[in-house]
Amino acid sequence: MDSAVDTRTISLTVNGKAYSKAVSVRMTLADFLRHELRLTGTHVGCEHGVCGACTILFDGMSARSCLMLAVQANGHELTTVEGLANGDEMHPLQQALSEHHGLQCGFCTPGMLTTLVELLRDNPSPSADDVRIAISGNLCRCTGYEGIISATLDAAEKMRAGGVK
Amino acid sequence: MIAPVDTRIVGHSVERLEDRALLMGQARFVDDIAFPGMLHIAFVRSPHAHALINSIDKSAALDMPGVHAVLTMDDIAPLLADRLLKVALPSPAYRQELHRPVLADKEVVHVGEAIAAVIAESRYVAEDAAALVFVDFDTLPVANDCRDAMAPDAPRAHHGAPHNIAAEFDMGYGDCVSAFAGAAHVLKETYWQHRGVAQSMECRGVVANLDPMSDVLTLWSSTQTPHAGKRVLCGLLGRDEDKMRVITPDVGGGFGPKLVFYPEEAIVALAAQMLQAPVKWIEDRREHFVATTQERDQYWDMEIAVDAQGKILGLRGLLIHDHGAYTARGVNIAYGSAAAITLPYVVPNYFLDIKLVATNKVSVTPIRGAGQPQAVFVMERLLDRVARELKIDRAEVRRRNLVPGAAMPYKTPLKTRGGMQVVLDSGDYPATQKAALDAAGWEDFKIRQNDARAQGRYIGIGVANYVEGTGRGPFEPVSVRVAENGRIHVASGAAAMGQSTKTMLAQVVAEQLGCDMSNIVVVAGDTGAIELGMGGFNSRQAVMAGSSAHAAALKIRKKILLVASHMLNVGEQALEIEGRVVRLKGGGAQVELAEIAKAVAGLPGYYIPGNVEPGLQATEHVIINDMTYANGTCAVEVEVDVETGLVTVARVVFAHDCGKMLHPKIVEGQIIGGIAHGLGNALFEWMAYDENAQPVSNTLAEYLLITATEMPPPVEFVHLESPSPLNELGIKGVGESGVIPMTAAVASAIEDALAPFNVNITKVPLSPPDIIALIDAATRKGA
Structure with missing residues (x-):
């Protein structure tokens, strides 16, 4: 609740599911996803667009949900970390991150995953440097990034072999 | 191995x-917890590093629709057993009590100190209302730099305090006076490692809910110490133990500061009790910079005495430790530094005078490494100095002084903070160093370095040893x-x-x-x-x-x-x-x-x-009083661009011994994470305060954490396993190992790369302008 400001009703699709909801005009997209839709997998780390934990896919493009307002998502299609797996079957990137110990506390992981899903869609055969550059806007304090990079290269190889889109 | x-x-x-x-x-992190009717807190925090509070006017905030309460000390004091959070670990070294108030009401002593809690229907409204709480301050002079603050006439960090010494003690053994008098060489230098911020990707956060059926007050906190938190809360709020529960949900990184009990935890618990409603507070990143504890500012004035072969005869000096504004944990960091500096080496005579100085900055408590990185930085810098002065290879100087493997278990004359003798229980330090040097190609590096220099490239290699006290x-x-x-x-x-x-x-x-x-x-x-x-x-x-x-x-x-x-x-x-x-x-x-x-x-x-x-x-409850000591050697290769001052970390080799590894991949993950943190401390992380102790690096755009593009290629590990005799599983801790030798190893490598300029590195972090300044200063001196 935010009785101080106006609300607007927005309609959007998140992880393939349609939502229509009244939101305060100043609510961030991150807060909307987390607290209104209860999709708490998207994390908020800095609220100033540097850490990348809140990264989602906005019409397929990675975007910082802490720097957008919920009303800007009206009529758009979003993917969050909850939408990456195929039912119980993890996305190859999720599987690879586990196998390569590419996560510890896991707080940055949702933003890493959405960023890297976009990378592998656009560049199915990235080099280690491509991966480093892709996640250079995502901060991780636990892993030193090493497991994330090797996991991404491994997932890319498996996705190429398996024809996963 | x-x-x-x-x-x-x-x-x-x-x-x-x-x-x-x-x-x-x-996963379920603290901010993922939601209850119907949950209220949200925003804190009113001090904009001044030091000021007296004349009055607090909360009327405008209370008039705002959606605001449920605005709490100041006047409101909460009747409900608290104590106005202060008395959590300091015991020590005879304190010279004054510097406990944090639950909310500041008479004086604020650092930017970010909490003064009032605004409780509203949403965080958005709570923040609006927090901006309407009017606090009338009279600003006071500040204690900014811990060295200046030691002067008798320095402005006091706390109004009316007799001085700024929070605690002082000394540590040592043997006879330094004689050792130094008879030494072939005595070298003297001042070192500084700068403070930093923990920056767990999840900030702190607290949710509290009082269950009306059971009368149990449950607190979910992003904390490293739930049982200690429960104990403090039971005492403060006067609740029976079975009416108070503290739960850590999934925690998005700790790195030390989350081991401390904070005012916000008390306020959220109290608010849930007072308002009979679930209450949430989530720290934002800006608050993390000013309200979560920090660490590492230490200045060391040191002297080392060695014989003609570079064998250490004595080590002595003064450690000035920035304690921050309050005692939020104890004298433990400075104690840990003083007790760590000698550990890998045979140091026959040692004396350190230690001053913990109160300043108007965020309170200092452990961050990953907890005083040990500073100590290792100082010791390893001194040994590089010895090598340079005596024209002995840097690794060879260390080899001559490392505690030999055959000496284990090695009883040092030192005592832990609890008075137990420090006994290095296991490990082979010279073998660990050799393993690292072999893996790094130490012997052949000179050839590569000369080839590079012939092409105008400045590459260097550095080495550092550490011994980490683990398993407290x-x-x-x-x-x-x-x-x-x-x-x-x-x-x-x-x-x-x-x-x-x-x-x-x-x-x-x-x-x-x-x-x-x-x-x-x-x-x-x-x-x-x-x-x-x-x-x-x-x-x-x-x-x-x-x-x-x-x-x-x-x-x-x-x-x-x-x-x-x-x-x-x-x-x-x-x-x-x-x-x-x-x-x-x-x-x-x-x-x-x-x-x-x-x-x-x-x-x-x-x-x-x-x-x-x-x-x-x-x-x-298996009781193990003695700590088990892990050890390691880190070799780092860098390339320095002498035009821009940019340092590229080309390679990290890490040989270490944490006893039996329960899970090798997790061990490596812990170490790599620590290495990344240490590289940040060496090259990037700068918590800037201006002359008024006003923090000026308050975003992650200003305070730089290492990102994937600055990380070196995959760390090259050598695992040695000498089982600890102190526990059945033969294990030693490893969570902080990675960070401990990094500033020392990087400084050593940069100094080596810049050897033609003859620079002398005495502080970290080193930004590109710092590197250029070092080169300029050395060039001027040489010319």
């Missing part, structure tokens, strides 16, 4: 229990219980914050009870699940909780086999636990763990099989 593993789960890099939920977006005792309890459905429940006071604590405990228990990780459920950090606990800090949980888990699992194992032998009518020796059953070795008759659990739960009027005590539950 590594003994073959004869275990099936322990020692193997099994899948982590934590991963799936985290990867699927199904005396205990961490673990209970193991086999439920009547056969599931194995493990509970511990150990707190998980990303270091794979649940996996670690499950591994140790699974090894004894069927080797099925998927049959184990772990609760780490819930005061409702286990009575006692200390939590996560000091690289202690695998050592302490791991040992208790092992003991509890063995106890249950014995009981399971005894009961099963009665149920199956065979000898215990013929049985094994496999998966969720006990069976004859090699197959045949079997009984499920579930059936055994049911059998020992008892039936009215019937014998319990084997006449054992009822139930399949054991709680163990």
